[in-house]
Amino acid sequence: MTTPDASAAPPLGDAFHVFDTTLRDGAQREGISYSVADKLAVATLLDELGVGFIEGGWPGAMPKDTEFFARAAAGELKLRTAQLVAFGATRKAGTTAAADPQVLALLDSGAPVVTLVAKSDVRHVERALRTTQEENLAMVRDTVEFLVGHGRRVFLDCEHFFDGYAVDPDYGLRVGEAAIGAGADVMVLCDTNGGQLPGTLGETVAEVLQRTGFRLGIHCQDDTGCAVANTVSAVRAGASHVQCTANGYGERAGNADLFAVLGNLVTKLDLPVLPDGRLAELVRVSHAIAELANIAPNTHQAYVGASAFSHKAGLHASAIKVDPELYNHLDPEVVGNDMHILITEMAGRASVELKARELGVELARRPDVVSRVVDEVKTREAQGFSYEAADASFELLLRDELASADGRGVPVPFRLESYRVIVENPPRPGSGAVSSEATVKVMIGDRRVIVTAEGNGPVNALDSALRSALEDEFTELRHVSLTDYKVRILAGNAGTDSITRVLVTSSDRHRDWTTVGVHPNVVEASWQALVDSLIFALDFVQGPEPIEPQAPAR
Known part of the structure; x- marks a missing residue:
């Protein structure tokens, strides 16, 4: 010893x-x-x-x-x-x-x-x-x-x-x-x-x-x-x-x-x-x-929790923008942690600016973009979206609004033409199993790709079909895996027709990220989150050009 x-x-x-x-x-x-x-x-x-x-x-x-x-x-x-x-x-x-x-x-x-x-x-x-x-x-x-x-x-x-x-x-x-x-x-x-x-x-x-x-x-x-x-x-x-x-x-x-x-x-x-x-x-x-x-970390644990230095209210963010010490009892880096700004319907302009800065985008000289993002977040959160739990979807929204404000489009690696999902129970007499099959049709540049895949359920089948359609062109996606999938019913009074929110967490060899989808149809909500997840993955692994701040047009 x-x-x-x-x-x-x-x-x-x-x-x-x-x-x-x-x-x-x-x-x-x-x-x-x-x-x-x-x-x-x-x-x-x-x-x-x-x-x-x-x-x-x-x-x-x-x-x-x-x-x-x-x-x-x-x-x-x-x-x-x-x-x-x-x-x-x-x-x-x-x-x-x-x-x-x-x-x-x-x-x-x-x-x-x-x-x-x-x-x-x-x-x-x-x-x-x-x-x-x-x-x-x-x-x-x-x-x-x-x-x-x-x-x-x-x-x-x-x-x-x-x-x-x-x-x-x-x-x-x-x-x-x-x-x-x-x-x-x-x-x-x-x-x-x-x-x-x-x-x-x-x-x-x-x-x-x-x-x-x-x-x-x-x-x-x-x-x-x-x-x-x-x-x-x-x-x-x-x-x-x-x-x-x-x-x-x-x-x-x-x-x-x-x-x-x-x-x-x-x-x-x-x-x-x-x-x-x-x-x-x-x-x-x-x-x-x-x-x-084998115990999930407590996100709200003092000092070391992922949310220990997270701020949601716009009032907090406004003060933190002036001086982080106003709403933090110590510098998070002292204990190896980070400060996070959560984007929700409670977010104000300061929250969006600070969150954008956390993501590497400086919006201090872009009040027009900040206003657009604040309004869009409030609108979408009223529909059921949740960006405090889906940083990746917020980053994609931020890029879209910045590009739109500058009069330019955001490059999209693929475009959906359509998808179809079939659930069969049972597929064979006496088997007792439930089979799901999905077909996706996507455009990759000028090339049309059609793929059919099976899965344990409709979402798994869609995920498999979409990845199969894209992996030949985007080999990086072979390293991306779905690590968590959460479904929440938002409007319970509608029964099975309720609005559904889906959070998908994915990971590759570098980091984890979460995306969100909302729709009365759980398959469509899942599809939105899956598509955002893969688009975010491609932006990350391909190393997109940094978004530079631009002065608003006069």
Whole structure:
């Protein structure tokens, strides 16, 4: 197992601990099941971010975790900043640490740091462990002494600390005293049930610090929605060790979100708890871990969500046009994010100008184009179009309006003559299958192309036929794939004759984009979105000439 490079240590050194437990506590989230390879990849990402400690799991109790530590020790995990941590419990009642197989497994893991969990609530000692208060203290003392004696650094997680402190404010401190007296470095106060609020939690942390003088840590669950606020409150009260999980993953409502906590500590409390330059990795690491967890990123997540710095109202955009800081609490680039202007019926002139600039088109000297675009967006959104979710369709609209204002046409790579879709059920007696067939007729320049294709449904058949018609001429489209398809009924009172909005997301080897279509016929709405998607793809892969701003005619 590699030893962290001292030159890469965070500016605060050991004065402040950023402790990540994504691979242990975070893995308890419903729906997450990391493979060992996933765990190694997540640990590497967390190390790249610059956290100080990575809790890898519970060796000896979980075979997958035992394998993870073995492969890490064999050199498959090369850490530059972080130290690997093994998690386990104190010895069982009535035995010794040296004779407890689970404690011995912590040594066998090879991890230089061990986190021990211990009961700090008298009710849990007596009802869950079914032992005496004194035996529980002995279990803590013996296990810490044993591990420290074998060269391990030990942190003690005081489970259910805050709930226990409210019942008996002395016993939890006795547990901490047993651990610190035996050589543990940190007494971690755990809000295991997640029921605390920032004010009272901060007061308790300050009181415990005043009574003990120990180095304190904080571990918060999010059952009240306050895990991040509770963590920050604990730090302000004197805690110097924070335990978090990537994206707030965890059991029930989750844990304190590592990325929100780091964003707050660095940008709001001015604590340099990460190595220089690593804060800008927040978005990349957050999304990469979400991919490994097979969970869609939370678009509205603080600091790292795709919508964290998005603005929809025209009033916001007008102010942002003057000074982005007026409606952003920090520069999005600080955490690796971007600002986005959403185009909807609420958009004003400033929104359109800023969105165009985001797309590489400067309209500051084109008030005529801005007015045309604003009016067209409002008209189309009233019909059911949604451009805040379809940037690609908005960019095509912007190009059309700019070209029209300049009295020129927009080159179109192909033109539809007609399409036809046939749905047959069943195609063969007794087969039970539903067959869809589509025929498209398109003009590519002066050449007429007719193609028929089958698909799983009418939209899939249309997509296949259109691509087949175009791919010989536009080979770039072979790298374009449809990755998402959403249908929404907009006018429910019309039943099956309702207006339908379709959003199509496509991707190639470079990026993703979304287009929109609206029509009472779901096939036509889908066709509009599909056509826009392929036109946008061709513009992108062929590298269209940049749209230069022009002064309005006088």
